[in-house]
């Protein structure tokens with residue numbers, strides 16, 4: 001066996017998931033702005049919305065402004081991670097359904113090797129149930145597309161989407177490159193337009209790289225975590241962030257100050273964009289909510305933004321979506337472009353007339369402030 005292939009077989013995709021200390025105070029001690037700037041925009045009813053700092057202050061990413069155009073839609077987006085809590089009240093209504101698979105009949109109806117893979121598949125245990133035995137994937141899925149405006153918990157950057165849940169990391173949040181590659185191929189074969197991979201590791205696997213390149217060639221956009229080693233990927237590359245495929249979008253993590261946080265990797269030649277990844281509240285295993293920190297949390301912000309852009313302009317291909325996303329990023333951090341600006345990207349996607357009428361409509365509609373509730377933050 002050639003050594004390169006052997007190296008590919010044994011290379012491991014390490015997942016770095018730094019957690020905030022279990023400080024419920026991090027979510028409860030927030031000073032409330034009694035006269036918020038976002039009153040004219042689309043504030044959803046989700047009870048923890050005001051704890052979602054990256055969304056609640058619309059001057060940061062402009063997600064609420066983008067919601068005036070669309071809150072999401074039927075875009076299929078795959079999350080390759082530790083799986084997800086499929087019964088979570090904030091996720092279950094946004095799950096992808098495999099149209100060729102009859103649920104619960106014990107038969108692999110679509111002949112893809114997985115029995116009853118209705119919402120995705122489990123490449124670790126090789127079954128059709130990608131339930132989460134870690135919690136990382138549930139959190140990532142919620143940042144991307146927790147159901148918005150359902151009065152429950154949080155909202156994703158995309159309030160609506162079809163989440164394809166692909167479990168490629170085990171209970172220890174580690175997975176092999178071959179397993180990651182399989183999950184990427186499943187996503188492409190089943191119509192995912194966007195794939196989020198909040199994983200990173202220094203091993204360069206040929207099998208994984210080929211799957212990512214094939215997905216990129218097929219026009220699938222992949223948002224990936226830059227990794228949490230705190231170094232420059234131009235000097236010390238990690239993957240999949242440093243794969244050269246053109247539709248790989250590597251994401252660094254910023255904090256509330258707008259600066260890239262210390263643990264986040266960076267690199268003007270390798271990391272494409274930055275997005276919030278510190279103290280992010282999202283869905284947790286067991287129908288719960290929790291706060292996590294890391295580039296794993298930044299990447300799904302960008303994936304959610306792509307769902308919004310794709311929903312606003314389903315007629316446009318991946319290059320146009322990617323150009324709007326990266327072209328609108330705000331300069332000033334050590335990545336190729338800058339910090340995610342969802343409103344700026346949306347403005348590039350829709351006509352000036354549609355943008356103005358969306359903003360007008362939301363001003364007339366008015367909003368009520370969402371109820372701030374204590375987040376049951378816990379670090380696991």
Ligand SMILES: [Ca+2]
Pocket residue numbers: 101107108109110111112113114115116117
């Ligand atoms: Ca099947």
Ligand SMILES: [Ca+2]
Pocket residue numbers: 101102103104105106107108109115116117
């Ligand atoms: Ca079946």
Ligand SMILES: [Ca+2]
Pocket residue numbers: 122125127128129130131
């Ligand atoms: Ca399973």
Ligand SMILES: [Ca+2]
Pocket residue numbers: 046090146147148149150151152153154155
């Ligand atoms: Ca919700």
